[in-house]
Amino acid sequence: MLSQVEQSKTLSTLLVDDDRQFRTGIRTFLSLSQIQDRAINVIGEADHPALALSLTKEHTPDLILIDMELIEGDGLSLLQQLRDSNASSKTLVLSGHQEDYWIYQAMQLGANGYVFKGQVAQQLLDAIATVMQNQIYLPPEVATGFFRKFQKTQASLPSQLGQPCNLSERENDVLYWLVQGASNDEIAKQLYISVATVKVHLTNIFLKLQVTSRTQAIVVAIKMNLIQS
Known part of the structure; x- marks a missing residue:
């Protein structure tokens, strides 16, 4: 003992x-x-x-x-x-x-x-x-599966607006690709911006969502229904 x-x-x-x-x-x-x-x-x-x-x-x-x-x-x-x-x-x-x-x-x-x-x-x-x-x-490959199922489940429910959040249009774009499990390099390629700019947007997203990691940002985005398919 x-x-x-x-x-x-x-x-x-x-x-x-x-x-x-x-x-x-x-x-x-x-x-x-x-x-x-x-x-x-x-x-x-x-x-x-x-x-x-x-x-x-x-x-x-x-x-x-x-x-x-x-x-x-x-x-x-x-x-x-x-x-x-x-x-x-x-x-x-x-x-x-x-x-x-x-x-x-x-x-x-x-x-x-x-x-x-x-x-x-x-x-x-x-x-x-x-x-x-x-x-x-939730590592990216797991978070992506969770989000796919979440999207399908939400699609069967009445349309709802996400909770108020003051993310900019570009920050929403970055958040979308983050939830898909994309790396900073991949996000930069998808949005035709630099990796440094991606990092700036991620910093702002973390501050606005009051999180400190990519995983937490994904979970909060899902719970707040911030990502639209």
Whole structure:
């Protein structure tokens, strides 16, 4: 058992995945890593929602890493049950599912972030650090899928005006391409402006939306319905 002082210096994590080999790999990877000078302590593993919920209630982990494919259920049902139980743990999806449906549903059910399994080595630690700072983690390739599904869903609803926002026409153009997952270079090419000008527009967009990152800007843009298809 870890002492109270030791616990304060660690990030308690629960692994929920039906693949034992994958869980072993993630456990090893996390054991060799730190987040903001905090060691990562895996306090348990589960392969089905009922066990995950039991371990969450028993240990109250800081973070739960969730696969979408589980035994006797799936990650979406687990996210729903965690939300219904008012669990305080942060939730980060690690999934091989890249379909828009899974991404959109997971975020709608309160996931704090979504990482494709093929990008775990490159993105997992950054994702964990981000969600533990009470921010949403969506790399561009995930955010794009979320937005595509969001657009389709909104198209089936009565037309609504976005919330008031004083973005200029050019800033709206930059924001549109940002949400599509475009890099600064790609935005510059699409709008026939310099990369330096793109950066200036992004700075203004961040200030007006009161965000500090590209991911946060995408999430706010979606929530405020600022982007029209």
